[in-house]
Amino acid sequence: MKIYWIKAQAPRRVLALVKHLGIAAELVEMDLMAGGLRAQEYVALNPNKKVPTLVDGDLVLWEASAIMAYLCIKAGSDMWPAHNxxxxxxxxxxxxxxxxxxxxxxxxxxxxxxxxxxxxxxxxxxxxxxxxxxxxxxxxxxxxxxxxxxxxxxxxxxxxxxxxxxxxxxxxxxxxxxxxxxxxxxxxxxxxxxxxxxxxxxxxxxxxxxxx
CATH class of the missing domain: 1.20.1050.10 (Glutathione S-transferase Yfyf (Class Pi); Chain A, domain 2)
Structure with a gap:
């Protein structure tokens, strides 16, 4: 699993959850000022040219709230109540x-x-x-x-x-x-x-x- 991020509020939520739940992931910091979010390879993952973006096998997911829900499901955490x-x-x-x-x-x-x-x-x-x-x-x-x-x-x-x-x-x-x-x-x-x-x-x- 890879998670692309910069030091900003939306990635903060996701990174905090990764650390809180002890999830194993490769955390890839994008260089915003060097145009990392506009790079062709990244735009292919996230056409919004924003972060965070999660890649887990064939799944590519953007929007922090969706990523957080997905991470909770993966970890079996009721921080997202998947079964209720x-x-x-x-x-x-x-x-x-x-x-x-x-x-x-x-x-x-x-x-x-x-x-x-x-x-x-x-x-x-x-x-x-x-x-x-x-x-x-x-x-x-x-x-x-x-x-x-x-x-x-x-x-x-x-x-x-x-x-x-x-x-x-x-x-x-x-x-x-x-x-x-x-x-x-x-x-x-x-x-x-x-x-x-x-x-x-x-x-x-x-x-x-x-x-x-």
């Missing part, structure tokens, strides 16, 4: 809510502070982020209320929904996300940081690196 339809739809609800609402609300803060810093593409635009606060607050209220009496997003156990929703929010302090008004989200994020694989999902320096 009612639990499946609950996890799907939160994966969908993340993609439709939460991710767009936190993404501007993550991009301006984390992405720009990681790839050296300029300073944060603080004025631009002022226009993102209303959407952030709108959906943070939903998640904060849901987590008021919960330690995890679903079933009082860790699922891929937690990794999905936390992938950008994890960086709230350095990204100037106005999270102080949402203590239950902060508590949940701090709880996830106690999971070693989530706190440090990145492969050791001797992993495979690929460029254009």
């Amino acid at each position: 339809p009612s639990e499946q739809v609950e996890v799907l609800r939160w994966l969908s809510w993340n993609d439709g609402h939460w991710s767009p609300a936190v993404a501007p803060f993550y991009f301006e502070h984390v992405v720009k810093s990681t790839f050296g593409i300029g300073a944060p635009d603080h004025e631009l982020l002022k226009s993102s606060i209303a959407d952030f607050n709108k959906f943070a209220k939903v998640l904060n209320s849901h987590l008021q009496d919960r330690n995890y997003v679903a079933f009082e156990r860790l699922t891929i929904a937690d990794f999905q929703l936390a992938s950008m929010a994890h960086y709230w302090r350095e990204s100037e996300m106005p999270m102080q008004a949402f203590p239950h989200i902060v508590r949940w994020l701090d709880t996830l940081k106690l999971i070693p694989a989530w706190a440090d999902p990145w492969p050791a320096p001797n992993h495979t690196t690929a460029s254009a």
Whole structure:
């Protein structure tokens, strides 16, 4: 099994899960700045020119949530409840809510502070982020209320929904996300940081690196 990645929030979820479940995989870091995601061989695997991408025999799979579900099935982990339809739809609800609402609300803060810093593409635009606060607050209220009496997003156990929703929010302090008004989200994020694989999902320096 191969998993292609860069140091960004979507691959973070997958790499954390690989480490957490102890899955054997070749982790191939793509050189974004050298055009690795545009290389013909990679585009043949993932026409979106994004990461992560998983290759397992004849199976080629992209989109982090799908890859996480697949890894759980392979490992027999109930972080994706493969054998419980009612639990499946609950996890799907939160994966969908993340993609439709939460991710767009936190993404501007993550991009301006984390992405720009990681790839050296300029300073944060603080004025631009002022226009993102209303959407952030709108959906943070939903998640904060849901987590008021919960330690995890679903079933009082860790699922891929937690990794999905936390992938950008994890960086709230350095990204100037106005999270102080949402203590239950902060508590949940701090709880996830106690999971070693989530706190440090990145492969050791001797992993495979690929460029254009």
